[in-house]
Amino acid sequence: MLRPFRLEEPESVKEVSELLGRFGESAKVYAGGTELLLAMKEGLVHYERLINVKNVKGLNEVASDNGMVRIGALCTHHQLETSPLLQQKLAALVRLEQNVANVRVRQVGTLGGNLCFAEPHADPGILLLALGATMVAEKASSKREIPAEEFFVDAYETGVEADEVLTEIRVPVPARNSGVAYLKFGYLERPSVGVAVAFQVQESGQSVHDIKIAVGCAGPAPKRVPEAEEHIKGKGFDEATVNISKAGEIAGRAAQAISDLHGSQEYKEHIVGVLLKRAFQNALGQYRAVQS
Amino acid sequence: MQFEKEVEILAPREKVWNFIWDVDRFIACVPGCKEAKTIEAGKLYSATMTEKVGPFRVEFPTTIEVLEREELAHIKAQASGADNKIGSRMKLSLDVKLREQGEKTVLGFVAGVDILGKLAALGHGIIKRKADQVLDEFAQAVKKRLEGDS
Numbered sequence: 329m330l331r332p333f334r335l336e337e338p339e340s341v342k343e344v345s346e347l348l349g350r351f352g353e354s355a356k357v358y359a360g361g362t363e364l365l366l367a368m369k370e371g372l373v374h375y376e377r378l379i380n381v382k383n384v385k386g387l388n389e390v391a392s393d394n395g396m397v398r399i400g401a402l403c404t405h406h407q408l409e410t411s412p413l414l415q416q417k418l419a420a421l422v423r424l425e426q427n428v429a430n431v432r433v434r435q436v437g438t439l440g441g442n443l444c445f446a447e448p449h450a451d452p453g454i455l456l457l458a459l460g461a462t463m464v465a466e467k468a469s470s471k472r473e474i475p476a477e478e479f480f481v482d483a484y485e486t487g488v489e490a491d492e493v494l495t496e497i498r499v500p501v502p503a504r505n506s507g508v509a510y511l512k513f514g515y516l517e518r519p520s521v522g523v524a525v526a527f528q529v530q531e532s533g534q535s536v537h538d539i540k541i542a543v544g545c546a547g548p549a550p551k552r553v554p555e556a557e558e559h560i561k562g563k564g565f566d567e568a569t570v571n572i573s574k575a576g577e578i579a580g581r582a583a584q585a586i587s588d589l590h591g592s593q594e595y596k597e598h599i600v601g602v603l604l605k606r607a608f609q610n611a612l613g614q615y616r617a618v619q620s
Numbered sequence: 621m622q623f624e625k626e627v628e629i630l631a632p633r634e635k636v637w638n639f640i641w642d643v644d645r646f647i648a649c650v651p652g653c654k655e656a657k658t659i660e661a662g663k664l665y666s667a668t669m670t671e672k673v674g675p676f677r678v679e680f681p682t683t684i685e686v687l688e689r690e691e692l693a694h695i696k697a698q699a700s701g702a703d704n705k706i707g708s709r710m711k712l713s714l715d716v717k718l719r720e721q722g723e724k725t726v727l728g729f730v731a732g733v734d735i736l737g738k739l740a741a742l743g744h745g746i747i748k749r750k751a752d753q754v755l756d757e758f759a760q761a762v763k764k765r766l767e768g769d770s
Contacts, residue, residue: 356675370738371706373675446674448746483746484674548749586745 330369336379341387341493345467347379349491357381357493359402362429362437363445387440387495392417399497401440405429408439417501420508420526424455429517440494446549448483449518453550455510456499457542458524464496465489473498476552483548504618505529505537507611511603512545519545520590523579523603525611527560533619535564541575541604546596547584555582556604565612572608576601621735621748626728627759631766633718633725637692639766640716649761651754662686669701669710673750678703678739680710693718708737727762731755 336355338344348355355377358364367373381387387402390411397417399408408414409425428434428442428451442450443463453476462473465488474487481487488494502508508526512519527539539560544550556575560568580597587593629636640646647656647667656667665684670677680701688696699712713732718725733751740747 370741372738372741482674484676548746586749588743588745
């Protein structure tokens with residue numbers, strides 16, 4: 329049962345930050361509430377105050393300028409899965425959003441809430457890592473950008489400070505010579521392994537110029553795997569296709585997979601490798617389709 | 621959940637053994653442990669175990685019972701506690717063994733940790749990882765404290 333709490337209704341980021349500063353750990357930011365309220369109903373956490381940020385203006389828009397997509401932290405998953413702008417600029421994110429949890433969660437759950445709650449079995453952070461996104465965190469007097477790699481600290485822990493508010497997610501628009509894919513594997517709505525790949529192809533059109541590989545869900549937090557990327561970077565497509573198995577082994581180990589009811593550590597490591605191969609082929613297929 | 625750890629400490633076995641029974645110094649090495657009390661020396665102790673995973677906090681008032689004791693070599697103990705606020709219980713069984721290895725003492729322990737109740741909703745994997753971290757930190761803290769003294 330949900331225990332009583334006080335609801336604050338600020339209308340600006342400054343007010344939210346001040347409330348967080350004033351009430352410290354007894355207060356928590358609340359947006360869609362799909363994860364936080366569930367945990368509170370279960371009695372796993374309790375806050376004396378919830379700071380409802382849904383009335384803060386300007387945080388639920390998707391915009392694009394200077395090769396960057398800017399997603400307001402309050403955008404719901406549904407808003408993102410149906411955004412024409414996002415479909416045009418970041419189709420891989422749209423596909424991911426179409427498969428987040430279920431329709432009820434997507435209607436009210438926000439991207440910002442998903443990232444800040446940092447539940448280990450969440451999809452968006454993995455793809456955002458591969459896309460080289462940054463998260464904008466604001467407080468009353470300052471604003472900073474946190475690279476996705478520094479944002480995810482551990483299970484349920486992020487780089488957002490206690491009096492900061494995540495306001496925006498900035499994602500560089502992949503160039504025309506890019507391939508991007510996210511694949512996941514799991515039981516019903518709960519992904520137990522997620523793998524994202526994003527690469528650019530050299531001007532010659534014959535080799536991979538740059539690649540980012542990210543894994544998540546299997547371990548405590550999403551993470552990029554530069555050691556796996558090294559086996560693909562600068563390689564021709566044929567060599568990269570051979571090397572992707574080795575990259576998959578490395579990514580599997582790097583995932584810090586945890587054995588649970590959904591699979592053993594070894595099993596999840598294997599699945600990381602399988603998904604990486606498929607995601608790479610998937611992204612390569614997309615690149616070739618755009619070029620032809 | 622079963623954990624096995626071993627830590628080599630550059631200190632004589634007797635010193636390590638005495639350290640284990642010095643409740644205040646020993647408890648300082650257990651992450652998140654506070655308010656340790658001796659109820660019956662060598663047999664029964666109490667302490668409060670606190671831990672945090674992101675926004676989730678637990679506080680287990682815990683009773684620790686020493687079941688077996690073989691001087692300078694082996695201790696068997698069990699502990700249990702409940703956090704009524706979040707409706708969860710913790711059970712711990714602990715087998716501690718000491719053996720000499722040249723100038724070093726090898727402190728080995730096998731810990732069985734069970735978390736029951738709502739906290740289990742966090743997922744077995746997350747809890748296991750946290751417990752593993754706590755035991756690692758504990759082992760390193762004991763090593764540091766004892767080697768720092770020598």
